Amino acid sequence: MEALVLERAAEAKKPSGPISFDEFLAWADEDVRAEWEDGEVILMSPASAPHQELSGWLYTILRFFVRQRRLGRLLQAPFAVRLNATGQGREPDLLFLGHAKLEHLHSGFFDGAPDLVVEIMSPESIDLDRGRKFVEYEAEGAPEYWLIDSLRRQAEFYRLGDDHHYHQTLPDAEGLFHSEAVPDFWLRVAWMWEDPLPNELDVLRELGILS
Numbered sequence: 001m002e003a004l005v006l007e008r009a010a011e012a013k014k015p016s017g018p019i020s021f022d023e024f025l026a027w028a029d030e031d032v033r034a035e036w037e038d039g040e041v042i043l044m045s046p047a048s049a050p051h052q053e054l055s056g057w058l059y060t061i062l063r064f065f066v067r068q069r070r071l072g073r074l075l076q077a078p079f080a081v082r083l084n085a086t087g088q089g090r091e092p093d094l095l096f097l098g099h100a101k102l103e104h105l106h107s108g109f110f111d112g113a114p115d116l117v118v119e120i121m122s123p124e125s126i127d128l129d130r131g132r133k134f135v136e137y138e139a140e141g142a143p144e145y146w147l148i149d150s151l152r153r154q155a156e157f158y159r160l161g162d163d164h165h166y167h168q169t170l171p172d173a174e175g176l177f178h179s180e181a182v183p184d185f186w187l188r189v190a191w192m193w194e195d196p197l198p199n200e201l202d203v204l205r206e207l208g209i210l211s
Contacts, residue, residue, distance in 0.1 A: 014041050021082060021089055025108050033078050036089030044091070045124050054150050055093050055120050057197045061204065062094065065185055068209045072098040072115070073105065080109040081117075085139040094118035096182055113140040116181040121149045134158075138166050144181035153193040 015027060018039035028034055033044040047055070055076065063074045074096050081090050089109070096116035097105060104111045117137050119129045129147055137145050138160065145166060147156040157177050158166035171177045171189050179185045186207070191198050204210045 014043060024089055025080065028078070028080070030078055033091060035091050036080070038088070045122065048122060050150050051120050051122055053197060054148070054192060057200065058118065058120075058192075059094055060200045061207070062096065062182065062185070064200075064204055064209055065207060066096065066182065069184065071183060072096060073102060075110070081114060082109055082111050083136050083140045084112060085141075086136045088136055090133060090136065092117045093120045098181075113137070113142040115142070116144045116146070116179070117142050118146045118148065121147060121151075123151070134166065138164070144179060148192065150192065155189050155192065 013027075014034075015023070019027070019036075019041065020039075021036055024034075024036040024041060027041065033046070035042045035044065059074065059076045066072060066074045074094065076095075077091050077093050079091065079095070081092060081095060082088075083090060092114070094116075095110065095114035095118070097110065098115045101110075101112070101115060119125070119133065121129050126149070134145065134147075141160060141164070143160045145158040147158070149155070155177070157169045157171075157179075159169050159180060161167045169177070175189050177187045177189055179187070188206075191203065201210060
């Protein structure tokens with residue numbers, strides 16, 4: 001009920017015409033998930049409980065790993081990313097920034113290509129995440145893009161090649177995906193399909209972050 005109320009409130013105050021990115025940032029707040037597409041505000045559907053749980057689980061694990069190894073910053077939605085190559089403002093579920101990228105981090109948005117972008121797909125977002133956003137993150141030069149579909153229990157991991165296009169990277173024979181964007185981080189893909197999700201402390205111990 002609360003999500004529905006927030007959604008209706010956001011729809012009621014949504015700008016009726018094209019606005020600038022700065023105007024979009026001034027309009028948006030932490031209670032509204034929205035993106036800036038071709039100058040228009042696009043409201044996003046409220047996240048489902050499974051989406052929230054998986055996003056929070058990944059954020060906890062990656063955040064502890066990134067902080068323990070002092071690799072940079074991990075951010076989660078709602079937080080805007082301005083993609084200059086295509087002129088769009090997106091809001092990925094998670095984004096990682098190595099130290100070299102932190103100079104482009106502002107208080108309300110990140111300007112350019114994150115080192116890692118994670119999108120957790122919903123039935124409403126599959127076409128956008130696989131299609132337009134895939135092309136946009138690729139054009140911006142984001143080195144790594146994870147597409148996670150918890151409903152179908154599928155995960156796709158893409159790395160930017162020397163040809164400036166994404167190429168899918170498969171987990172190894174043990175079902176582990178080894179990230180290049182987050183140095184030394186690996187993920188047992190099957191963890192994401194467990195119900196309930198594995199205890200974060202147990203995962204961090206297996207990753208060598210906790211003893």
